[in-house]
Amino acid sequence: xxxxxxxxxxxxxxxxxxxxxxxxxxxxxxxxxxxxxxxxxxxxxxxxxxxxxxxxxxxxxxxxxxxxxxxxxxxxxxxxxxxxxxxxxxxxxxxxxxxxxxxxxxxxxxxxxxxxx
Numbered sequence: 198x199x200x201x202x203x204x205x206x207x208x209x210x211x212x213x214x215x216x217x218x219x220x221x222x223x224x225x226x227x228x229x230x231x232x233x234x235x236x237x238x239x240x241x242x243x244x245x246x247x248x249x250x251x252x253x254x255x256x257x258x259x260x261x262x263x264x265x266x267x268x269x270x271x272x273x274x275x276x277x278x279x280x281x282x283x284x285x286x287x288x289x290x291x292x293x294x295x296x297x298x299x300x301x302x303x304x305x306x307x308x309x310x311x312x313x314x
Contacts, residue, residue: 201266201291201292205236206237207266208234209294209295210235212231215227215312216243216311218306219309220254221276221278225250225255225275225301225306226301227249232298236266243310245301247299250299256273256274257271257274258272258274262283266289267288270285280302281301282300
């Protein structure tokens with residue numbers, strides 16, 4: 198594993214607001230406890246706690262990928278929406294804060310960023 202550094206910075210901060218994720222008209226997530234992960238030049242990704250996710254809507258996929266900075270990602274389907282969600286079950290120490298969190302592809306679900314409340 199590579200450690201984030203000046204050439205590939207990764208920062209994780211609490212998201213100041215509420216996040217709601219909707220798939221096929223169903224609310225899958227509604228949380229005020231999301232994390233925003235900013236990595237190098239990529240757009241920030243919101244990671245939401247599993248505890249605020251309707252996990253019964255997710256089915257584990259056989260798909261896996263590896264990021265040299267974050268670790269191995271596991272994927273989930275939402276009904277017919279394949280590999281819509283990913284999670285780092287045992288992330289690299291540098292990004293340990295995202296353990297127990299999920300991220301959703303914005304082109305596969307609707308991710309709403311809402312004011313706190």
